[in-house]
Amino acid sequence: MRDLRTVSAAAALIMMGATAASAAPQCYTSYGGTKPNKLYLYFPPASDPGYPEFGTSIGLPPTSPAHAFNIADLTSYTGSAADLRNGIYDAVADTYCEFNVQVIQTTTAPPATFPNRNTVAVTTDNATALGLFGLAQNVDTGDPTAVDFAYVWGATYQGQYGGAGGALNGANSTLERWARALGGTAAHEGGHNYGLGHPDGLPLAAGEDPLVHHIMATGSHYSGEDRAGYRRHFSDHEYSVLASNVGLSVQTVWNWDFVNPNAETATKVQMDILSTQASLAVSGSYNGNESPWVNPTVGASLGTQAFKGVTYNRFQVTWSTGHAWDGHVPGGPGPSPGVSGQVAGGASFHVGTGFSGVDYNLPNPIIITNVTLFDASNTALALHPRNVAFDSGALDAADGVFKVQAFNVAGPPLRLDLVRVQLLPRLLTIDAMVAGSKRMLDVRNLPFSPFGAAKSVVARPQTLEKDQAVAIPIARLSDKRQVVQRITADDCARDDRLKGRDTTNCKPGITVSLFPATTTYLTATVTDPSAKYWDAKAKKYVTGPLTSHAFLQFVGRHPDLNKNGVDDYIDILTQKSKDANRDGIPDEVQRKR
Amino acid sequence: MGSRTRFKESVRFALGFRLAALGLAIPRSPAWPAGALLGTVVLATAAWGQAASSGGQKLEQTFLHASAMRGCTQEDAPALEIYLTRSPFAGTGDPSPPYIHIEISSSPQETIAPITLTLIQMRRDPTKPGRVARAELVEAERSRVWLSGTLTLIEAAPGRKVSGHYDVTTPAGKRLESGFSADYSTRSAVCG
Numbered sequence: 055m056r057d058l059r060t061v062s063a064a065a066a067l068i069m070m071g072a073t074a075a076s077a078a079p080q081c082y083t084s085y086g087g088t089k090p091n092k093l094y095l096y097f098p099p100a101s102d103p104g105y106p107e108f109g110t111s112i113g114l115p116p117t118s119p120a121h122a123f124n125i126a127d128l129t130s131y132t133g134s135a136a137d138l139r140n141g142i143y144d145a146v147a148d149t150y151c152e153f154n155v156q157v158i159q160t161t162t163a164p165p166a167t168f169p170n171r172n173t174v175a176v177t178t179d180n181a182t183a184l185g186l187f188g189l190a191q192n193v194d195t196g197d198p199t200a201v202d203f204a205y206v207w208g209a210t211y212q213g214q215y216g217g218a219g220g221a222l223n224g225a226n227s228t229l230e231r232w233a234r235a236l237g238g239t240a241a242h243e244g245g246h247n248y249g250l251g252h253p254d255g256l257p258l259a260a261g262e263d264p265l266v267h268h269i270m271a272t273g274s275h276y277s278g279e280d281r282a283g284y285r286r287h288f289s290d291h292e293y294s295v296l297a298s299n300v301g302l303s304v305q306t307v308w309n310w311d312f313v314n315p316n317a318e319t320a321t322k323v324q325m326d327i328l329s330t331q332a333s334l335a336v337s338g339s340y341n342g343n344e345s346p347w348v349n350p351t352v353g354a355s356l357g358t359q360a361f362k363g364v365t366y367n368r369f370q371v372t373w374s375t376g377h378a379w380d381g382h383v384p385g386g387p388g389p390s391p392g393v394s395g396q397v398a399g400g401a402s403f404h405v406g407t408g409f410s411g412v413d414y415n416l417p418n419p420i421i422i423t424n425v426t427l428f429d430a431s432n433t434a435l436a437l438h439p440r441n442v443a444f445d446s447g448a449l450d451a452a453d454g455v456f457k458v459q460a461f462n463v464a465g466p467p468l469r470l471d472l473v474r475v476q477l478l479p480r481l482l483t484i485d486a487m488v489a490g491s492k493r494m495l496d497v498r499n500l501p502f503s504p505f506g507a508a509k510s511v512v513a514r515p516q517t518l519e520k521d522q523a524v525a526i527p528i529a530r531l532s533d534k535r536q537v538v539q540r541i542t543a544d545d546c547a548r549d550d551r552l553k554g555r556d557t558t559n560c561k562p563g564i565t566v567s568l569f570p571a572t573t574t575y576l577t578a579t580v581t582d583p584s585a586k587y588w589d590a591k592a593k594k595y596v597t598g599p600l601t602s603h604a605f606l607q608f609v610g611r612h613p614d615l616n617k618n619g620v621d622d623y624i625d626i627l628t629q630k631s632k633d634a635n636r637d638g639i640p641d642e643v644q645r646k647r
Numbered sequence: 648m649g650s651r652t653r654f655k656e657s658v659r660f661a662l663g664f665r666l667a668a669l670g671l672a673i674p675r676s677p678a679w680p681a682g683a684l685l686g687t688v689v690l691a692t693a694a695w696g697q698a699a700s701s702g703g704q705k706l707e708q709t710f711l712h713a714s715a716m717r718g719c720t721q722e723d724a725p726a727l728e729i730y731l732t733r734s735p736f737a738g739t740g741d742p743s744p745p746y747i748h749i750e751i752s753s754s755p756q757e758t759i760a761p762i763t764l765t766l767i768q769m770r771r772d773p774t775k776p777g778r779v780a781r782a783e784l785v786e787a788e789r790s791r792v793w794l795s796g797t798l799t800l801i802e803a804a805p806g807r808k809v810s811g812h813y814d815v816t817t818p819a820g821k822r823l824e825s826g827f828s829a830d831y832s833t834r835s836a837v838c839g
Contacts, residue, residue, distance in 0.1 A: 111776030112724050112752045184725045184754055185717075188839025193721045193769045206839070214837065239839050243723065251721050251769065253783075253791050256741055272719045273838040275740070540792055540818060 089156035091300050093244050094164040094173040095146055097123035097139050104163055105175055106203050108191045114181075117189065117205040121179035123161075127209040128178055130216040133229045138236070141229050142176060145237025145285055146244070149269065152481045152497055154301035155248070172247045174204040174240045182213025187273060188239040190246030195539060196565040197249040197299040204243035211235050214278065221278030231282035238269065238276075238286045245270050249299045249565075250292055257291040259479065261503045268292060290479035290502060294537045294567040302481060302572070302609045304337045306420055306446050309406030309487040309605035311344075311383045312439035315587035317399040317595070320427035320435060322374040323347065328359055328366035328421040336371065340406030340484050344383045346397050347373035350407050361421060361463075362523075373405050384490045387590060397427070400590030406484050406605070421445060423463045440582045440600055442468055442518065446608035447528060447574070451615050451644075454531035454637040456570055458606075460578070462518035471579040471601075473512040475528055477505040477571035478607075479536065487575070487605040505536060505571055529570030531613060531638025535623060537567035564624045568610025576606045615643045706823060709733050710747060713829035715809040717755055719838035720779045721769060724752040726838075727759070727803055731827055738832060745786045747823070749798060749813070752779040755835065759803035766815065768793050782815055784823070792818050806833045 098105070098120045105120035125135045139159060147157040155172075158164075164173050174188075181187075190204040211232070215221040222231060255271030258264075265271050266280040268289040280286075288296060314320045327334070334352050341348040355367040376395025382388025386402025397403045409420060422443045427435040443461040450457055462468050478494065480502055486495040493501050511526050518524060585600035612621040616631060622640050625631035631640035710731035716738050718728030729749040736742040753759055764780035771779065782794045796815035803809045810828035817823070 112720075112771075112779050113754065114724055114752075185835055185837040186723070186725055186839060187837060188723055190722045192771055195769050210837075242839060246722060252719070253785075257788055273723065274718060274836040276837075538789075 089154050089303055090168070091153075091155045091170045091172065091248075092164070092168045093146070093150060093155050093157045094171060095139075095143055095157065095159050095240055096120070096164060096173050096175045097159070097161050098163075098175060098177060099123070099161050102163060102175075105205075106191070108203065109189055109205065114184070114186065114189060115179070115207075117175070117203070120175040120205070121177040121207075123176055123208065124178050126178075127180065128212050128216070128232070130212060130220075130223050130227045131232050132227060133232075137229050138232055139176075141233025142237040142240060145233050146241045148285065148498075149237070149241040149287060150244075152302055152304065153296055154303045169200050171201050172204075172244055173202075174206060174244050176206045176208060176236060176240055178208040178212075179205075180209035180213055181207040182210045184210075185214070185273075186210060187214075188243040190243045193246045193251045194249045195251070197247075199247070202247040204240075204247055206236060206239050206243065208236050211281075215282065221282045226282065234283070234285050235278075235281045238281055241286070242269050245288075245292070245296065248296055250295055254292050254295050255289065257289070259290045259503050261501075262290055263500065265289070287498060287500065288480075291537065293480045294572045295539065295565075297480075297572045297610070298537065298565060298567045298612075304408045304410055304481065305609050307338075307406070307408040307482075307484050307487065307607040308422075309340055309404065309484060310425075310439075310441070311386060311402060311404050311489060311603040312425065312441075313387055313402045313587065313600055313602065314397045314399055314427055314435075315437035315439065315585060315600060316427060316435040317588040318429050318435055319399060320397045321395055321430045322372065322428040322432070323397075323405060323439075324373075324426050324428065325371045325422050326424040326426075327352075327369045327371055328361055328423055329369060330364070330366055332367060334369050334420075335410045337408040337410040338484060339373075339408070340404060340487070341377065342404070342485050342488070343378070343380050344404035344488060345373075345406070346377060346379045346393070346395055346403055347375055347405060348377040349373075349375045350405070361423075366421065371407060379403075383488070390590070398590065400588040404488065406487060408484060421461065421463070437586065437588075438465070440465060440468060440580055440585065440602045442470060442578065442580045442602075442604065444576065444578070444604065444606050446606070449531065449613055449615065450525075451639060454639045455527045456529045456531070456613075457525040457527050458576060459523050459525055460518065461523045462520055465520065466582060466584065467520070468518050469581045469583055470512055470516045470518065470524065471581055472510065472515075473526055473576065473578045474508045475511050476508045476575045477529070477536075478502075478573045478575055479505060479571065481573055481609075482575055482607055484607075487607060489603055489605075504575070508577075526576075528574060528576075531569070531622065532633075532636055533570060533638070535566040535569065536571060538627075539565045564627050566612075566621055566623050566627075569613050569621075569623065571610055573607050573609050576604075576608075578604045578606075580604060613638075616640045706745065706821075707731075707747075707825040709745075710825070710827075712736060713809075713827040714738055714742075714832075715803075715829040716832040716834060717805075717836035718750065719836060720750045720752050721781065722771070722779075723839040724779060725754055725836065726750045726752045726779070727809065727831070729809060729827065729829065731825075738834070744788060744790075745784070747782060747784055747794075747813070747815075749782045750779070751798070751800070751803075753803075755833075756805055758805065759800055761799075761801055763797050763799045766794055766796050766798060768795070782813060784815075784817060794823070796822075803831065805831050807831055 100122050101119045103119040105118045107118035109117040143159040187210050188206045191202045250270045252272040270292050336352050350373045352371045359368050381390040381392030383402045383404045388401040390398030390401035425439045425441045443463050445459045447458045480496050483495050483497045580602045582600045587600050589596045626633045712732045714730045714736045720726045731747040732742045785791045794815035798813050800811040809831045812826045814824045
């Protein structure tokens, strides 16, 4: 199983009130459990009169008091209430796994501790006569509302699909199917409160799986079997809008193919990293069969270091936990015996990890300055794998081009042979960030298509001398965004928190997907043309070309060169900023230069 | 004559007058073979109030087909949904753009008395409770705008007819105004 999402019952205790979640997915993109947007799945143990009312005002059954979550109302369900709560939690947490949304299960009313709260009351209330499974307080376009609510009528599933022959009756009445059904509705209503509407469920990319596998289309698109038989997920379009509204919780994902250039066997690899952040968190790692190690660790800051005129914090990421593997990467030198935790002299190997906690308002957020191998006695080996450092891109306000910098930080001359870029609608799983990957797969191993073909962004091989950098153009600010949504002034004028204004961040106009895309995937081939390395076949050191590969994915951003808190693309579309030369840079910024 | 009847008749008169002015008649029965389309489709559109304006066919004049069925509002309230389209729409999935999509919150068996509703945008105003009515113009798959203005329902009876008139404006200030009439399919819908 190469799915990066791991299940950790031990780590899944989320203490909210009296409730503990078990067997919940622990998303690898978790910010260490501190995602700022909280999505509460509230299972009231009894009728709760304190829950807000937003149903009766439009002629629907009341949402206050919130009906209890009582499985006695689900007469064809035969499992326990706790199992169903946990199953629903699993489904919703999995749906929001990569997003900057922490899903929390609770049986007590959510506290006001966190400012960004989206509460979905999951009840066993019944609105079968209306065909009503769920209701959101609003479709919060652009997600300006910090506190919002939704309601699930769980027993409508009993009424609609719990009868003889139904999708939740008899042999069909399993925990998993009930959890998918109710979890799908909870995820759908939560999605409305994060700004997704039913039209967002309609666009399908070429080759994308069917609409009924997705979350946000209007209810009538989904049959009982669609709801119970499949764990639905966000479509490419839904994903792009949600990523724009709430963000992705992983920010960079790195993979590398290296060669151990030493004759000695390596038992540990360590990377020296510079970051502007005070602390770094590893968000999942490559645990596939091309790597001898899993579960890297990152320590506290080791002090500061100046680089290119900027002071960074220094960190070290270490891989030393052994893992059964193939002994080499496909096409690379080897194979070695494939001993867990060991790379034989001259063999190739692969390592990778994601990072969160990176501030994208600053350029060069992560710079990998050195890669060192260690032997079994923890002694550094003399020869280092070859590495070109990449940042995760910055806008050049002079020409509106988004560029990634490649640096030769500490080594002999290195040649960049091939750099290719693809813009993606969703996060590519780290396991697919390898040389031989045939398909784009997301973290659920579901295939998806990139926005267009991969393009080569370095026309010819470029040699980087020590300390030299090259800027690689990725995209232009004037490039059309993949998603453009309009928000009206009326949308922002509402006082819809039920109690007090809550739309202070609302920006009438247009909301757009991230730039240059939800994520950007960059691959590069790096060659030291005159490397000294161990030739395992000849059993001697030789001098010649030694090749490494880098695979980098970074999330998009909302460019704001004029620093007004609004994406520059929106400023220009809404004519708040002029862009006479149509380069995507607001003219007021260009005039200042 | 009750006020409801007077309202209905006055709108019917106005609709008939304006359609007649354009050389059209108000159809009283579906123009399509029974069963060919779910719930639907009759005619009904004709622009008035701007027929004398600039030359060329108005966008709303191209929406010659209307379909009415059960559906959901954007926040998942059960609703009457009306699609005004260029070609017949069978009610499955979504029609080919361009089209106007209207949603009016209502329960499945509810007959809505004649009423004029002010369209709201995506976000509801809690200080103004009542029926949700929205309309969006879909000019292309990824080009959708919510409209402001009013929607007048002359009749809306499940299993029978939906007819009325819209007078709406796009965010860019373009005004669309016309009438519609369609069979109201009672095919059940689920929301959420």
